[in-house]
Amino acid sequence: MASARNPEDRPVATLVAPDILDLLEEAPGAIAAETEEMHPADLADIAELLPRDKVAAFITALPAARAADVLEYLDEELRTQLLEEIPTEQAAALVSQMTPDDRTDVLEEIDEDVAEEIVSELPREAREETERLMQYESDTAGGLMTTEFVSVAADISVDEALEAVRALARSGRREATYTIYATDTAGRLAGVLSLRELLAAAPGAKIADVAWTEVVSVSPNADRQEVAQMTAKYDLVAVPVVSESGHLMGVVTVDDVIDAMQEVQTEDIQKLGGMQALDEPYTSISFWGMIKKRGGWLMVLFVGELLTASAMQGFEEELKRAVVLSLFVPLIVSSGGNSGSQATSLIIRSMALGELELRDWWRVARRELPTGLTLGVILGLLGFFRIVLWQRMGFWDYGPHYVLLALTVGTAVVGVVAFGSLIGSMLPFVLRRFGLDPASASAPFVATLVDVTGVIIYFLLALLILSGTLL
Amino acid sequence: MASARNPEDRPVATLVAPDILDLLEEAPGAIAAETEEMHPADLADIAELLPRDKVAAFITALPAARAADVLEYLDEELRTQLLEEIPTEQAAALVSQMTPDDRTDVLEEIDEDVAEEIVSELPREAREETERLMQYESDTAGGLMTTEFVSVAADISVDEALEAVRALARSGRREATYTIYATDTAGRLAGVLSLRELLAAAPGAKIADVAWTEVVSVSPNADRQEVAQMTAKYDLVAVPVVSESGHLMGVVTVDDVIDAMQEVQTEDIQKLGGMQALDEPYTSISFWGMIKKRGGWLMVLFVGELLTASAMQGFEEELKRAVVLSLFVPLIVSSGGNSGSQATSLIIRSMALGELELRDWWRVARRELPTGLTLGVILGLLGFFRIVLWQRMGFWDYGPHYVLLALTVGTAVVGVVAFGSLIGSMLPFVLRRFGLDPASASAPFVATLVDVTGVIIYFLLALLILSGTLL
Numbered sequence: 001m002a003s004a005r006n007p008e009d010r011p012v013a014t015l016v017a018p019d020i021l022d023l024l025e026e027a028p029g030a031i032a033a034e035t036e037e038m039h040p041a042d043l044a045d046i047a048e049l050l051p052r053d054k055v056a057a058f059i060t061a062l063p064a065a066r067a068a069d070v071l072e073y074l075d076e077e078l079r080t081q082l083l084e085e086i087p088t089e090q091a092a093a094l095v096s097q098m099t100p101d102d103r104t105d106v107l108e109e110i111d112e113d114v115a116e117e118i119v120s121e122l123p124r125e126a127r128e129e130t131e132r133l134m135q136y137e138s139d140t141a142g143g144l145m146t147t148e149f150v151s152v153a154a155d156i157s158v159d160e161a162l163e164a165v166r167a168l169a170r171s172g173r174r175e176a177t178y179t180i181y182a183t184d185t186a187g188r189l190a191g192v193l194s195l196r197e198l199l200a201a202a203p204g205a206k207i208a209d210v211a212w213t214e215v216v217s218v219s220p221n222a223d224r225q226e227v228a229q230m231t232a233k234y235d236l237v238a239v240p241v242v243s244e245s246g247h248l249m250g251v252v253t254v255d256d257v258i259d260a261m262q263e264v265q266t267e268d269i270q271k272l273g274g275m276q277a278l279d280e281p282y283t284s285i286s287f288w289g290m291i292k293k294r295g296g297w298l299m300v301l302f303v304g305e306l307l308t309a310s311a312m313q314g315f316e317e318e319l320k321r322a323v324v325l326s327l328f329v330p331l332i333v334s335s336g337g338n339s340g341s342q343a344t345s346l347i348i349r350s351m352a353l354g355e356l357e358l359r360d361w362w363r364v365a366r367r368e369l370p371t372g373l374t375l376g377v378i379l380g381l382l383g384f385f386r387i388v389l390w391q392r393m394g395f396w397d398y399g400p401h402y403v404l405l406a407l408t409v410g411t412a413v414v415g416v417v418a419f420g421s422l423i424g425s426m427l428p429f430v431l432r433r434f435g436l437d438p439a440s441a442s443a444p445f446v447a448t449l450v451d452v453t454g455v456i457i458y459f460l461l462a463l464l465i466l467s468g469t470l471l
Numbered sequence: 472m473a474s475a476r477n478p479e480d481r482p483v484a485t486l487v488a489p490d491i492l493d494l495l496e497e498a499p500g501a502i503a504a505e506t507e508e509m510h511p512a513d514l515a516d517i518a519e520l521l522p523r524d525k526v527a528a529f530i531t532a533l534p535a536a537r538a539a540d541v542l543e544y545l546d547e548e549l550r551t552q553l554l555e556e557i558p559t560e561q562a563a564a565l566v567s568q569m570t571p572d573d574r575t576d577v578l579e580e581i582d583e584d585v586a587e588e589i590v591s592e593l594p595r596e597a598r599e600e601t602e603r604l605m606q607y608e609s610d611t612a613g614g615l616m617t618t619e620f621v622s623v624a625a626d627i628s629v630d631e632a633l634e635a636v637r638a639l640a641r642s643g644r645r646e647a648t649y650t651i652y653a654t655d656t657a658g659r660l661a662g663v664l665s666l667r668e669l670l671a672a673a674p675g676a677k678i679a680d681v682a683w684t685e686v687v688s689v690s691p692n693a694d695r696q697e698v699a700q701m702t703a704k705y706d707l708v709a710v711p712v713v714s715e716s717g718h719l720m721g722v723v724t725v726d727d728v729i730d731a732m733q734e735v736q737t738e739d740i741q742k743l744g745g746m747q748a749l750d751e752p753y754t755s756i757s758f759w760g761m762i763k764k765r766g767g768w769l770m771v772l773f774v775g776e777l778l779t780a781s782a783m784q785g786f787e788e789e790l791k792r793a794v795v796l797s798l799f800v801p802l803i804v805s806s807g808g809n810s811g812s813q814a815t816s817l818i819i820r821s822m823a824l825g826e827l828e829l830r831d832w833w834r835v836a837r838r839e840l841p842t843g844l845t846l847g848v849i850l851g852l853l854g855f856f857r858i859v860l861w862q863r864m865g866f867w868d869y870g871p872h873y874v875l876l877a878l879t880v881g882t883a884v885v886g887v888v889a890f891g892s893l894i895g896s897m898l899p900f901v902l903r904r905f906g907l908d909p910a911s912a913s914a915p916f917v918a919t920l921v922d923v924t925g926v927i928i929y930f931l932l933a934l935l936i937l938s939g940t941l942l
Contacts, residue, residue, distance in 0.1 A: 037685050041705050073704075162670075169671035177667045178649055178708070195666060196648045199633075200640035214508045232733055233544075234512050235726035237649070237708060254725050255706035261729070262703055265736045266820050272743055273816025273914060274809055282821040287838075291845055294813050298888075301809050302850045306857055308801040313867055319794050326790055326797035330779035330804050330922050337808075338745055338772050338915040342765050345744025349737050350753040367758075374762055379773045386777055396784055417769075443744060443914040444809040451801050 013045035068097035092121035142220030145250030274444030337447030340424030372421025484516035539568035563592035613691030616721030745915030808918030811895030843892025855881035
């Protein structure tokens with residue numbers, strides 16, 4: 001089965017690419033007919049398998065509308081290269097065939113000067129539309145929306161509306177035809193119905209009779225996460241984007257929502273892993289690009305972790321007196337890091353799903369503290385009995401005060417795990433409070449915070465419990 | 472704007488719920504008309520805000536088809552409770568109105584005996600369909616698909632096909648109407664066209680003339696991840712599920728793909744955080760349910776981490792001679808854990824997106840080793856100069872052999888970070904090789920593996936570099 005990225009995994013593309021190369025040499029005119037039945041995503045795969053210097057010839061051998069479709073599915077790097085390489089008029093002719101939202105996305109990726117030249121070559125209507133859409137950030141509803149949708153007056157008949165849909169479909173425009181939007185006399189969005197409902201409606205009915213008046217919509221500045229939540233909650237195939245005055249500005253279609261969801265998920269997982277989001281596939285990012293995205297956070301974390309050395313320096317005298325204490329340092333700090341990692345990933349995901357808002361922090365804190373204490377007691381008992389057992393079984397000699405040592409380790413684990421759960425769950429709220437992305441609260445970040453505190457908790461408990469015996 | 476889960480965030484529901492309560496007391500017959508224009512997802516929100524003992528009355532006050540819609544959007548726990556509580560015939564009447572795929576999902580959630588009773592009360596056709604769909608695992612294409620779709624013979628005309636779509640739409644059935652599937656004389660899937668293309672086609676044309684013959688499809692046992700990748704790659708609103716003999720068995724619609732994507736993502740993030748997937752929202756899981764999902768992995772990790780204590784015991788003599796070595800243990804092991812966490816989250820996500828397959832392991836290993844070494848050298852230099860600087864500036868006295876100590880720490884960081892990147896990137900491949908979920912390679916799991924090895928690498932390097940001086 002074909003998969004999304006790996007070129008070797010594309011049976012169709014791999015089979016067809018050599019034939020395309022031959023055709024490019026011998027009969028470029030036949031390429032359009034030969035590839036007629038193929039999905040543009042598969043043609044994009046073929047383009048990615050061709051030698052770089054043949055891609056432009058292949059794309060331009062296709063009819064313009066088809067070439068524009070392929071462009072849409074093409075790997076970003078290759079598309080950028082192609083558009084910057086071919087003559088401006090040709091590039092303008094290609095992108096003018098794309099849907100307005102895809103055209104905008106593509107132009108935002110390429111060199112700004114080249115993009116401006118291409119835009120200036122577009123037909124007037126397309127140019128103005130593109131310039132309007134380019135005002136929105138690409139991760140907002142405005143940046144995702146297309147301006148090609150079916151909007152009809154609420155007082156026309158079902159047949160007239162169906163004719164409008166057919167006209168749009170026949171024009172070759174391909175977006176947002178599965179939902180019909182009804183507007184009132186002032187042009188404001190007043191109702192919605194699906195194409196299925198339109199087809200099912202009695203021919204004589206007015207749109208106002210059959211449309212739903214409660215319309216789910218978003219503002220153009222809504223975050224793409226919010227658009228995704230809407231789509232998932234209401235099972236939409238398109239989310240209308242509405243201005244403050246209630247006018248329909250555009251529509252975000254479900255395919256763009258899915259792409260946005262995948263991007264957000266990739267970023268969230270990479271950030272949770274403790275790095276900057278790559279912004280391109282693992283398989284295509286350059287070596288130094290990778291080092292930059294990973295090295296930055298690693299250095300920050302390393303500098304943070306250097307504080308553990310400072311914290312331990314503060315207890316060097318105690319360490320010298322009781323070297324045995326140092327044996328359990330990695331165990332204790334990592335337990336806190338692990339419970340913190342669990343808590344932070346839970347909260348980040350709940351926030352992304354809209355289950356938790358900023359104001360829920362207290363509710364979460366009140367829940368994480370007992371959870372962390374309970375988990376800490378379970379692990380603390382494990383630690384306690386491990387030390388006692390090793391001593392009794394003769395596996396190791398922790399000295400005459402081994403029970404007190406076990407008690408120190410056990411209580412330190414309780415404290416560190418509870419602290420880890422609390423910090424791990426609160427950090428996403430703190431980041432969000434300061435307008436930062438809660439997903440930046442990575443597992444390694446939480447672990448680093450907890451490690452330093454963990455060392456201090458451990459040695460303070462040691463001083464308390466072991467004073468007069470080991471210390 | 473309404474969010475997916477948090478009841479207080481649902482302005483519509485919060486406003487309407489008290490009115491519904493009043494109506495339930497005074498005029499339950501008016502509820503259907505009062506809520507006519509509302510989206511079933513909002514009605515489900517209202518049901519969730521009502522007192523538990525009023526939910527059944529509210530749902531059953533709605534027309535059956537509408538009640539079935541609401542049931543589909545209802546919180547799983549509440550829905551299960553409701554269906555187990557109302558009389559079997561009433562439950563059967565409700566679920567018989569649901570789409571086949573949702574009906575199956577709902578019945579799989581509730582008590583098996585109750586589900587069997589409800590199924591036995593279904594009309595024959597619905598019963599057989601449900602029993603057939605229940606054979607498939609819920610996370611496969613077969614488990615996600617609906618059996619309500621538009622399939623026409625390839626040799627009928629466009630007008631006849633449109634009439635078939637209208638008939639399905641008018642029947643009140645609500646699934647998969649946006650894609651029309653064409654079958655050959657043997658009943659095998661032979662073509663596909665979108666409802667938009669059908670509407671745009673010339674009225675006299677045959678379906679065979681306008682349908683695309685290259686059809687993207689999946690087998691009923693395909694994983695939901697694969698279905699999601701297909702949908703994203705080809706911008707589909709429905710993915711056909713085809714048997715080995717080429718017959719169309721069902722269709723997975725995009726709304727179910729989105730739900731599956733969200734579920735998979737939630738599970739992946741929770742697993743990456745080092746715990747079992749919760750399988751229900753953070754906000755609704757019970758205290759002990761949470762402890763179970765988190766405690767299991769924490770205990771496994773703790774037992775693994777106990778090996779660090781054993782490893783350090785092996786170097787107790789060295790530690791006694793040079794306590795200063797213990798100061799850097801948390802720094803060194805955590806650096807490995809952090810680089811491992813980065814690598815593992817990168818690889819897990821690339822696998823989920825289909826960018827990497829099992830056979831790519833060697834390519835990844837060849838890439839991660841130099842990446843890890845480079846990152847290690849950067850961090851190692853930071854560590855080296857931190858120690859030298861602190862000594863020279865008089866912040867701390869590491870003794871006369873501080874340069875050798877700095878060298879030990881620096882090289883240990885290089886080794887541990889490189890090792891962490893390699894282990895972190897290979898673990899998902901190993902898990903996948905043995906048929907396990909690569910996403911189980913959590914950040915804490917990788918950190919634990921690296922911690923134990925990190926301790927050993929550090930002390931072996933110390934023995935090598937510091938023999939004759941500190942050791």
